[in-house]
Each structure stands twice: as C-alpha cells, then as structure tokens.
Amino acid sequence: MNEQRLYLDWNATAPMLDCVREAMTEAFVEAVGNASSVHREGQRARAVVERARRSVANAIGAPAQAVVFTGGATESNNQVIYDHVETTDDPFVICTAVEHPSVLEVVESLQHRGVRTEIWPVDERGRLDLQWLEERLDTGATLVSAMWANNEMGNIYEVGPIAELVHQRGAVLHVDGTQALGRIELDFKEAGVDYLTLSFHKMGGPKGVGATVVREGLKVGALLAGGHQERGRRPGTENVPAMAGLDAAARQLTSERERWSETLHQMKSSFVETLSDIDNVEFRGDLDRQLPNTVNIAFEGVDGEDLLLALDLEGISASSGSACTAGSLEPSHVILAMGYDQNRARQSVRFSFGPSTDEERLVEAGRRIGAVVERLRALKADWRG
Ligand SMILES: Cc1ncc(COP(=O)(O)O)c(C=O)c1O
Structure with a gap:
C-alpha cells in the first residue's frame, strides 16, 4: 500500500x-x-x-x-x-x-x-x-x-x-x-x-x-x-x-485477536474524539454495540460522495456504502432501512480501519477530514438551508 x-x-x-x-x-x-x-x-x-x-x-x-x-x-x-x-x-x-x-x-x-x-x-x-x-x-x-x-x-x-x-x-x-x-x-x-x-x-x-x-x-x-x-x-x-x-x-x-480488539478500541476512541471537534456531525449506528474498527458519520450539509472524492484527492480512502445503479448513486439499503430520507442517507460516510493502521495518522486524518468538510461547506454557502 x-x-x-x-x-x-x-x-x-x-x-x-x-x-x-x-x-x-x-x-x-x-x-x-x-x-x-x-x-x-x-x-x-x-x-x-x-x-x-x-x-x-x-x-x-x-x-x-x-x-x-x-x-x-x-x-x-x-x-x-x-x-x-x-x-x-x-x-x-x-x-x-x-x-x-x-x-x-x-x-x-x-x-x-x-x-x-x-x-x-x-x-x-x-x-x-x-x-x-x-x-x-x-x-x-x-x-x-x-x-x-x-x-x-x-x-x-x-x-x-x-x-x-x-x-x-x-x-x-x-x-x-x-x-x-x-x-x-x-x-x-x-x-x-x-x-x-x-x-x-x-x-x-x-x-x-x-x-x-x-x-x-x-x-x-x-x-x-x-x-x-x-x-x-x-x-x-x-x-x-x-x-x-x-x-x-x-x-x-487465534493468537492476536484480543490484542487486535484492544488496539482497535483505543484507535477508535482517538479518532471519534477528533471527529467530534467538527461542527454538526452525527455518528450513526448503534453506538453502544458497534465494531471497534468502524465509524459511520454524517456531516450536515455535505454529500457523502462529494466528501469521498475530496478525501481521495487528499490521500484518504473511505466509503459511503452507496451502490451505483444505472448511473445514479443510490444510498445504501442499510441507511434507508434505518429510516433516513434520501438526502440525509446520502451524507453517510464509513471509515473502517484495522490493527495495522497507524493511530497518529488516523488522528491526523480526522483533522484533515474536518478541514475538507469545512471547505465543502463553504462551497455550498447555503448548507444550513
Ligand atoms: C457482511 C458481509 N457478508 C458477505 C460479504 C461478501 O463476502 P465475499 O467478498 O467473501 O463474497 C461481505 C463483503 O463485502 C460482507 O461485508
């Protein structure tokens, strides 16, 4: 990689x-x-x-x-x-x-x-x-x-x-x-x-x-x-x-699973803390029972696909779970099943990492994500509706 x-x-x-x-x-x-x-x-x-x-x-x-x-x-x-x-x-x-x-x-x-x-x-x-x-x-x-x-x-x-x-x-x-x-x-x-x-x-x-x-x-x-x-x-x-x-x-x-879980928990809490500094975010899913390597988050006013493309240019690879159907991006069936409307569903972005992900770089990525979100919001001056 x-x-x-x-x-x-x-x-x-x-x-x-x-x-x-x-x-x-x-x-x-x-x-x-x-x-x-x-x-x-x-x-x-x-x-x-x-x-x-x-x-x-x-x-x-x-x-x-x-x-x-x-x-x-x-x-x-x-x-x-x-x-x-x-x-x-x-x-x-x-x-x-x-x-x-x-x-x-x-x-x-x-x-x-x-x-x-x-x-x-x-x-x-x-x-x-x-x-x-x-x-x-x-x-x-x-x-x-x-x-x-x-x-x-x-x-x-x-x-x-x-x-x-x-x-x-x-x-x-x-x-x-x-x-x-x-x-x-x-x-x-x-x-x-x-x-x-x-x-x-x-x-x-x-x-x-x-x-x-x-x-x-x-x-x-x-x-x-x-x-x-x-x-x-x-x-x-x-x-x-x-x-x-x-x-x-x-x-x-078999030999590493417990250590992996601990590492992931630690990484996730640092990442979530950094992302929480960004205004108007919504962490999605069951926050009490969620994998220690997965964060699903929506940034109000920012389309998930726009964010993913901007992050890709910044060197960060993430996913939205959208499926490309006949040329249009459909929000994932999971987020729709949770009752979100199309617009809010499209804001979901998934970050998932693993035991070999570098924690410092992950936290740094969190800060860069914040900067990209602000940039995208500024482009859409009317994001607050
Ligand atoms: C929950 C779940 N089930 C099944 C699959 C499919 O696995 P595979 O890629 O081995 O066919 C995936 C992979 O995306 C998955 O996330």
Whole structure:
C-alpha cells in the first residue's frame, strides 16, 4: 500500500497480512498438486487444505469437520439459504433489513419464486427488536438469517439470544460472521449458531475463499454440481495457495485477536474524539454495540460522495456504502432501512480501519477530514438551508 495514502476502507477489504502473503507464496511453489490426487504432490496439497480446516475451526471454536470451504461469504450465504429452501417442507425465510446483498437479494429472489419470506426491520440506530422475531417465529418461520456485525454501520448483533428464540420455535439460525471476524470474539459453539458463513479478506486473509460452518447434526448441500470435493458440499478443485493463506490468517487470528480488539478500541476512541471537534456531525449506528474498527458519520450539509472524492484527492480512502445503479448513486439499503430520507442517507460516510493502521495518522486524518468538510461547506454557502 502506498505510504502516502491512508486506507480507511477495511470493511470493503483489508491489506493482506504478511504471514498470509508468505504462506501463499510458498504454497504456489511447494504445493503444486491437486488435493484430490493420491500421489505425493496431491497428499501435500491435501495436507495444506486440512491444516487450514483445523486452524479455521480452532479460531472460531468449531470442530474441524464442521468447516466447509467455499469461494467466499457471498457463495456461503447463497449456499445456506438456497439449500434450506430446497430441503425444507414449507420453508419460510426471515432475514434482517441490513443484511449484505448476498443474503438480502437471495431472500428477495425466493419471494419471487413464491417462497414465504419476511424482512426483519431495524430502528433508527439499526437495532433489531427480538419481540418482532418472536411473533414471526410463531407464524412458522423455518430459517432466520441475521448477521453478527454489519458492514456499513458496524452494529454488533447479539447472536446468543436470537439463537435461543429461534431454537425454542424449532427453526434454524444462519449468521453471517464476515465483518465480525478478527474484530470481536466469535465462538461458534457457545453462540448456538446453526450455520455460520465467513470470509477472511476483511481481516487480512486471501480473497475468494470462505467457509460455511455447519452445526453437528445438520447438513448443507452443494450449490454446484460436478465434483466430490468438501465431501460433496462444494465441488471444484481446491485453491491450495489460498488455503495456505487462510491457515496463516486463522492462526494469526487465534493468537492476536484480543490484542487486535484492544488496539482497535483505543484507535477508535482517538479518532471519534477528533471527529467530534467538527461542527454538526452525527455518528450513526448503534453506538453502544458497534465494531471497534468502524465509524459511520454524517456531516450536515455535505454529500457523502462529494466528501469521498475530496478525501481521495487528499490521500484518504473511505466509503459511503452507496451502490451505483444505472448511473445514479443510490444510498445504501442499510441507511434507508434505518429510516433516513434520501438526502440525509446520502451524507453517510464509513471509515473502517484495522490493527495495522497507524493511530497518529488516523488522528491526523480526522483533522484533515474536518478541514475538507469545512471547505465543502463553504462551497455550498447555503448548507444550513
Ligand atoms: C457482511 C458481509 N457478508 C458477505 C460479504 C461478501 O463476502 P465475499 O467478498 O467473501 O463474497 C461481505 C463483503 O463485502 C460482507 O461485508
């Protein structure tokens, strides 16, 4: 990464950990076989895959046999939900309004196919109401999909109480843990999750690999046909160098997670303090339960996209969560679900960082953000309306 720039978009993807890059580089040279082949090269590749499985399982408190490797969290989310619908009589799927599109759009597609679905709404801080879920479970919901932490607001959701409710009514719980990994503790067994889906590139692992973690006694079927890999649950030749990277990332996670969390908390409080010096700001999301690496903020009178472009020129990379639809920038579905109108929704900017972000540079960035905001406001003399 360019030394001059400050990358504050870790929730999109994180810079690769050194240990991951080294492990992958070595595997490109040393583990050349197909993990399904019986010869020595094949066995060597198989050993890389199985070691990665044990390391990932260990990092999240799951048994190794529960881990099915996939091509990322998008694939895993699709796999869990579509498989549930195919294997369940009279399926009824609920997901939260703030899920990643790889859940939300799958649920919407089911609705078009005539499957019963419902979207679990959030309040103005993006929080969920358990009472709402309890009532829907009583009307026959079979699968609930709720993320562990949200990518845009950074909200952390209490998975344990949701799991308890879901299980009391005989339904199953899918949790997308992609943004929580490496930032807060994830304990698969203790949380009572049935299906946990993961990706590792937000914490410095390789992109394009993920995992579906399945509770003992449950099954997950393959999304694709054509091979027996991952015991038939994910056909296709394993990406062995990526598995080597995953192994390194998971080991680092196990040894560093607590230290990472502490570092992130410290960094976030310094950053928030600096940003609080700017006039007329609104910190968004559930400030009591938010990832220690994520700040979602709106500067009154400043369009988020204008700010991002100006910050990019200043060497600061951040994100708004907007999606480009037919040439126009639509505010994110997450912020709209929280009840903001289009104008206020468009003011949201997300800063996300990681354990290797330099705290001093982050605080300095906070000051520069303030200066850019003032400049943009001055350009729009009427920003106070
Ligand atoms: C919460 C969440 N789920 C799923 C995904 C998709 O993960 P992947 O990039 O591995 O497909 C992302 C990435 O943006 C995410 O933030």
